[in-house]
Amino acid sequence: MKWSNYFIPTLKEEPIGTEAVSHKLLLRAGLAHMLTSGVYSYLPLGLRVLSNIENVIREEMNKAGANELLLPSLHPMELWKRTGRDETLKDVMYSFEDGRKRSMCLGPTHEEIITDLVSNFVQSYRQLPVVLYQIQTKFRDELRPRFGIVRACEFIMKDAYSFDRDQAGMEKNYQKMYEAYQNIFKRLGLDVVITEADSGAMGGDVSHEFMVPAKIGEDKIMVNGKEEVAIELGHIFQLGTKYSKALGCEFLDENGKKHPIIMGCYGIGVSRVIAAVIEKHNDEKGIIWPKEVAPFDLEIIPLSGDDDAEITGLAQQLYKELTDKGLNVLVDDRNETAGRKFNDADLIGIPVRVVLGKKNLKEGKVEVKRRDGAESILVDKGSAVEAIIKQVV
C-alpha cells in the first residue's frame, strides 16, 4: 500500500479532551474519529487493526468448535419481555417504536435472540451440543462513555453461546472457551488476569473475567495481594437454564423427556481490545503494535526528496518482492521531509521500518529498524529482502 493512496490522517498535536494515552494515540495515529460522545468511526488503519483482532478471535473460536453466525441488531421488545430483561436492562437499552408502532430496541447483548433461534431448530439431545458465536455491534445507552472506545455507546463485541444437555457438557465447553480466551489474549500481546466475578444482570452461578491491568481501568482487582485497576476485556458465564426456561429452549432426552438446555455465554469487547493493546504497547513517540495486531508488517521509507530514481526504484522493487512473499507493506511515498516521515512512522507503530537513504545506499546498504528496539541495522541492498523478513518474523 502506498501512503499517498491511503487515508491516514495523523495528528501532530494532542487532541483536546483526551486523557488516556490510548485515547490520544488512537486519534493521533489516524485510527478512529469521534462522531459524538461514545460513537466512533474506524478509519482505514483502525479497521485493519480491528480486523486483525477479529481474525485472531475467529481462529481461536473455530478451533474451540464454535460456529460463526450473524444475528440482527434490531430486536422486537417482545422477546426481551419474556425474560424480564426489558426491565433490568431498561437503562442501557436504545428502545423505540417503529413506523408500524412495534416496540423495538437495538441489541445491547444477544442471549434472548440466540436462545430463540436455537429453540427453533433444536429438539433432540442428538443435536447437542451447539456452540455459536458472532462478532457484531452492540448498542448501550451509556450515561458516561469513557476513554474513547473503552466504554462506548456503540461497540463491537464477540459473543459466543453454548447449548448443552447437561451441566457436565456445559462445563466442558466453558473450559474450552476459557482456554481459547487465554490463547486469544496471549496472541494479542496482552497479559490477562483472570478473576472470578459476579454475574450481574446476566444471571448464572459461575463467571470469570479476563482483565488487563492498566491505568484507564474501570474495575479494581487484586493481583493475587495488591489492588490494581484493570480493563475488563472478556467475561464468560455459566448461565444454566435462565434463558432456555424463559424462552422455551428445550430438548427431548433418550426417554422422550423434555429438559431445558443448559447454556453458557462468552463475551469479548473487541473494539475495547484496541485501546488495551495501545495502552500496553506505546512509548513517548507513539504506538508499538504487537505483530498479530499491526495494521502492516513493515513500512518502507524512501528518502527521495529530489525524486531520486535509484531510491524510488528500490522502494518499488522491495515492495513487490516483500508483498510477493505475503507481507503487508506500507510505503511512505509522500513528498515529505524525513523528519515528518519518521515521526509518523513512530506514531502509527508498524513493527519494522526500512529506510532507503542516499548516504547508506552509496555504500550499498539499507537501514532496518524494529519499532520495539533501539538499534537499527544496516544490511546489503542485495540481501535486504531476507534480512527484512528475518526482522518481521
Added chain:
RNA sequence: CGGGAAGUAGCGCAGUUGGCUAGCGUGCAUCGUUCGGGACGAUGAGGUCGCGGGUUCAAAUCCCGCCUUCCCGACCA
C-alpha cells in the same frame, strides 16, 4: 444521574476590567530554495467567537436559559 472543567479557522491556543477590520502557532493552496528526525522565504484562502434571548451607542467579552464535550463518582464488554 450527582460533582468539577471546557466550547474562538481543519487541529492546538491567545484575546474576556465591553471599544477600531478577532489574533497566534500549525495545517491547507501557489511559487522558489531545501531533503536522515515534524525545513526556510514569499503570497494567499479559511471565522454563524457552541446556540437562543437580554442589557448597551457598542457584546467573543456582561446577564439569563439551553446544547455539546471531557474528567471524578455510581453502574457495565
